Amino acid sequence: MGIGIDLGGTNIKGGIVDEQGKILRELSVKTDSARGYADVKNDLLALIKELLLQAPAEQAIGIGIPGILSADGSTVVSCPNLGWKNVDLKKDLEDGLTQEVQLVNDATAACIAEATFGSMAGCDNTMMITLGTGVGGGLILNGRIITGAHGVATEVGHMIMAENFYSCGCGKNGCLETFASATALVRYVKMRLQNGVTSPLIAEKKLDGKKIIDAAKAGDPLATEAVDRLAKYLGWAIANISDIVDPEIYAIGGGLSNAGGFLLEKIRIEAHKRLTYPHNAIPEIVLARFRNEAGMIGAANLGKYR
Amino acid sequence: MGIGIDLGGTNIKGGIVDEQGKILRELSVKTDSARGYADVKNDLLALIKELLLQAPAEQAIGIGIPGILSADGSTVVSCPNLGWKNVDLKKDLEDGLTQEVQLVNDATAACIAEATFGSMAGCDNTMMITLGTGVGGGLILNGRIITGAHGVATEVGHMIMAENFYSCGCGKNGCLETFASATALVRYVKMRLQNGVTSPLIAEKKLDGKKIIDAAKAGDPLATEAVDRLAKYLGWAIANISDIVDPEIYAIGGGLSNAGGFLLEKIRIEAHKRLTYPHNAIPEIVLARFRNEAGMIGAANLGKYR
Numbered sequence: 167m168g169i170g171i172d173l174g175g176t177n178i179k180g181g182i183v184d185e186q187g188k189i190l191r192e193l194s195v196k197t198d199s200a201r202g203y204a205d206v207k208n209d210l211l212a213l214i215k216e217l218l219l220q221a222p223a224e225q226a227i228g229i230g231i232p233g234i235l236s237a238d239g240s241t242v243v244s245c246p247n248l249g250w251k252n253v254d255l256k257k258d259l260e261d262g263l264t265q266e267v268q269l270v271n272d273a274t275a276a277c278i279a280e281a282t283f284g285s286m287a288g289c290d291n292t293m294m295i296t297l298g299t300g301v302g303g304g305l306i307l308n309g310r311i312i313t314g315a316h317g318v319a320t321e322v323g324h325m326i327m328a329e330n331f332y333s334c335g336c337g338k339n340g341c342l343e344t345f346a347s348a349t350a351l352v353r354y355v356k357m358r359l360q361n362g363v364t365s366p367l368i369a370e371k372k373l374d375g376k377k378i379i380d381a382a383k384a385g386d387p388l389a390t391e392a393v394d395r396l397a398k399y400l401g402w403a404i405a406n407i408s409d410i411v412d413p414e415i416y417a418i419g420g421g422l423s424n425a426g427g428f429l430l431e432k433i434r435i436e437a438h439k440r441l442t443y444p445h446n447a448i449p450e451i452v453l454a455r456f457r458n459e460a461g462m463i464g465a466a467n468l469g470k471y472r
Numbered sequence: 473m474g475i476g477i478d479l480g481g482t483n484i485k486g487g488i489v490d491e492q493g494k495i496l497r498e499l500s501v502k503t504d505s506a507r508g509y510a511d512v513k514n515d516l517l518a519l520i521k522e523l524l525l526q527a528p529a530e531q532a533i534g535i536g537i538p539g540i541l542s543a544d545g546s547t548v549v550s551c552p553n554l555g556w557k558n559v560d561l562k563k564d565l566e567d568g569l570t571q572e573v574q575l576v577n578d579a580t581a582a583c584i585a586e587a588t589f590g591s592m593a594g595c596d597n598t599m600m601i602t603l604g605t606g607v608g609g610g611l612i613l614n615g616r617i618i619t620g621a622h623g624v625a626t627e628v629g630h631m632i633m634a635e636n637f638y639s640c641g642c643g644k645n646g647c648l649e650t651f652a653s654a655t656a657l658v659r660y661v662k663m664r665l666q667n668g669v670t671s672p673l674i675a676e677k678k679l680d681g682k683k684i685i686d687a688a689k690a691g692d693p694l695a696t697e698a699v700d701r702l703a704k705y706l707g708w709a710i711a712n713i714s715d716i717v718d719p720e721i722y723a724i725g726g727g728l729s730n731a732g733g734f735l736l737e738k739i740r741i742e743a744h745k746r747l748t749y750p751h752n753a754i755p756e757i758v759l760a761r762f763r764n765e766a767g768m769i770g771a772a773n774l775g776k777y778r
Contacts, residue, residue, distance in 0.1 A: 234749075243752070291621040305716070308616055314718020315597040316753035324748040325712040328634065336748055406631040410611070410716055412620020442630040442642055443540075446549070447622035 168226035169217050170466030171210065172272065172458075175199060175232065175247035178206075180213045181459070182221045183466035187283030189459055191220055199248040206248065207255065211262045218265075228268045228465030229255070230275035237317040239269050268468050274311050274320065275464030276454065277304025280417045282467050284455035293413040294454065295322060295400070296420035301343040307411055311471045322407065323347070327399050331357055345399035348375030348422055354392045363388050379425040393425075394432060401436025408449055409442055419454030426453065474532035475523050476772030477516065478578070478764075481505060481538065481553035484512075486519045487765070488527045489772035493589030495765055497526055505554040512554065513561065517568045524571075534574045534771030535561070536581035543623040545575050574774050579626065580617050581770030582760065583610025586723045588773050590761035599719040600760065601628060601706070602726035607649035613717055617777045628713065629653070633705050637663055651705035654681030654728055660698045669694050685731040699731075700738060707742025714755055715748055725760030732759065 167190075171180045178197050181189040193216055195209050214227060233245030240256040259267045270278070277286075277294035286292040294304035301323030305312040312319045323343035324336055332353055334341035344350050352373050359368050365388035367373060367381055381389035404416055418430060434451050438444055456463060473496075477486045484503050487495040499522055501515050520533060539551030546562040565573045576584070583592075583600035592598040600610035607629030611618040618625045629649035630642055638659055640647035650656050658679050665674050671694035673679060673687055687695035710722055724736060740757050744750055762769060 289621075303716075307613060307618055310614055310616075312613055312717055314714075314753075315595075315720030315755070316718055316749070318714070318749050318753045319716065319718035321715045321718075321748050325715045326708060326746055338746065338748070402632060406712065407716055408620075408624070409627045409631045410609075410625065410713055411618055412622055412625035412627075414621030440632055440644065442627050442644070443622070443624050447620075447624045449621070 167221060167224060168228065168466030168469070169214065169221065169224050170275075170462035170464065171214065171227070171229040172275070172461030172465065173197070173210065173229055173231055173248075174461075178210060178213055179458075179462055180217050181462040181466065182217055182224070183463050187279070187463050187467075189462060191217065192462070193217060197248065203248075203250055203253050207258055211259055214259070214263065225265055226466065226469050227263075227265050228270060228275070228468035230272040230461035230465040231255075231269055232272045235269055235271060235313070235317045237313065237315060239313065239317070242269070243317065268472070270311070270465055270468050271302075271304065271313070271320070272461050273302035274304035274313070275468070276419055276456065276460040277306055277417070278311065278464035278467050278471055279456050279460040280419070280454055281306050282470070283463060284460075285417050285452045286415045289414045291412070291414045293407060293411075293416045295404075295416060295418055297347060297400075297418060297422035298420035299347060299349055301347050302420070305411065305413070306471055307413075309471065311468075322403065325403055325406070327402060342399060342403050346396045346403070351375050351378045351392050351396060354395060355388060358388055358391070365389065375422050376424070379422070379429065383428055393429065397429065397432035397436045401433050401438075402440055404433070404437040404449070404451065405440035405442070408447070412447065413449055415450040415452060417452055417454040419456075419460065423453055473527060473530060474534065474772030474775070475520065475527065475530050476581075476768035476770065477520065477533070477535040478581070478767030478771065479503070479516065479535055479537055479554075480767075484516060484519055485764075485768055486523050487768040487772065488523055488530070489769050493585070493769050495768060497523065498768070499523060503554065509554075509556055509559050513564055517565055520565070520569065531571055532772065532775050533569070533571050534576060534581070534774035536578040536767035536771040537561075537575055538578045541575055541577060541619070541623045543619065543621060545619065545623070548575070549623065574778070576617070576771055576774050577608075577610065577619070577626070578767050579608035580610035580619070581774070582725055582762065582766040583612055583723070584617065584770035584773050584777055585762050585766040586725070586760050587612050588776070589769060590766075591723050591758045592721045595720045597718070597720045599713060599717075599722045601710075601722060601724055603653060603706075603724060603728035604726035605653060605655055607653050608726070611717065611719070612777055613719075615777065617774075628709065631709055631712070633708060648705060648709050652702045652709070657681050657684045657698050657702060660701060661694060664694055664697070671695065681728050682730070685728070685735065689734055699735065703735065703738035703742045707739050707744075708746055710739070710743040710755070710757065711746035711748070714753070718753065719755055721756040721758060723758055723760040725762075725766065729759055
């Protein structure tokens, strides 16, 4: 058992997670980040204490953070959704508790959830790739999470792939997430529409990743072009990641993974084309099993992968 | 102490390596790969036995292999220099010994040597990149070597970077080693000379990496263009690797690294341009310390990083 917290921009969710990865009890409060760090931290603490009342023997408390942690995992270096910079969240929470608190990046938490109970269960070398507004990653090698010497490992969304028509929020041009996120799909389709390509998508008032994928499924050529482009760059990135760390399996998660087998099959084909050993070293590529509960389940099981 | 063997295409070198990384005793025989696996294996065995006579208490025997190993490290899946495919070298040697034999890729052995006693000593997250005929890699994360789920991790030379004017021996187009090896330098300069670019290099009967680097150091514009191109793609690859595993330090080895600070500085600049966190997550990039002895020293210390 463990207590897992998923700190999101909208909600703080906490759960008591059992040995089979089931959430026995779940609590949730609005994040309300506008109030600032001290208040959100106090809400986190109150939520943890409430969960501890129901699981008083619990010693494992993990928190999934949508941001960058310091190499030692104690400080939230940057968490844009909450407006946090260099806050000592681990210490600040532990000051109010008798238990240790461990922090983890949210995509790494999702990787842990999949590797422990989900679509990558039983594998020691696993990679999670989340496709949402951006592209995130989590990596487990030899049964341990990879966080890096500076805490910035698995920032796979920022691998530079090729020149792109718009630059990434990080300041670079050509980052994977400008090719392979929901944002990238929308930007690409809008650019092509502006260039005069015709598509029923032009009637959409608020274009999003789901609408583009649905249009591609329905056979719209522009939407297909956009989704194929995403799959090409993501498959290419997966092949390159395999050249570096050679995972046994990749799980694709995040909002865009709701596209299911339609998108997955395209990604598999594009990755396979670019593998260095396409005959004898083929990673599996699967859909993630967990959705919103991934962060809690992963954070609760963090201790097993440190 | 340990016994480390460096199995090369030309020589088999074996050494007794002490706790400070010094080679106390070294033996060498010609590899003579034309004779086939059984004979070369017998030479290996004889060399190990001779070293054991001088270090009878030794239990750690490691062999650096210029090829691909199986995920469990027991089989040489492919070793082009020796013409080996799927040979059970570990078992075949252990049948003639009372000690365990451990196999490791030669670039990983070099990474171990640098991480234990060389230019990356004291670091837990280290990457070795060897620039020679091809581009090789070795990676240590959390103090353990990364070999991958299929044994093909750190094949960094085969990351696809961009379209290139010639294809890689692996069958793909755009692999890092077609941009950043000695072979790449020579091919690029020859292509440019054929296209009518003028350079004193046209007088060279047998162009090689060293001649091109020396010409660049002397200010030749074509040689400079070739070396700058190498640095650009290698720096780009280093930045992308940092986005995946975030090493603390990279060591550049292999024949081309004899270019020294001239090349190193260019690589540093190109990598730094492409880092996702250029202000607070900057990997060191240094020259490897060891040359021909790296394989022996690394192989002898393999057990510490398993």
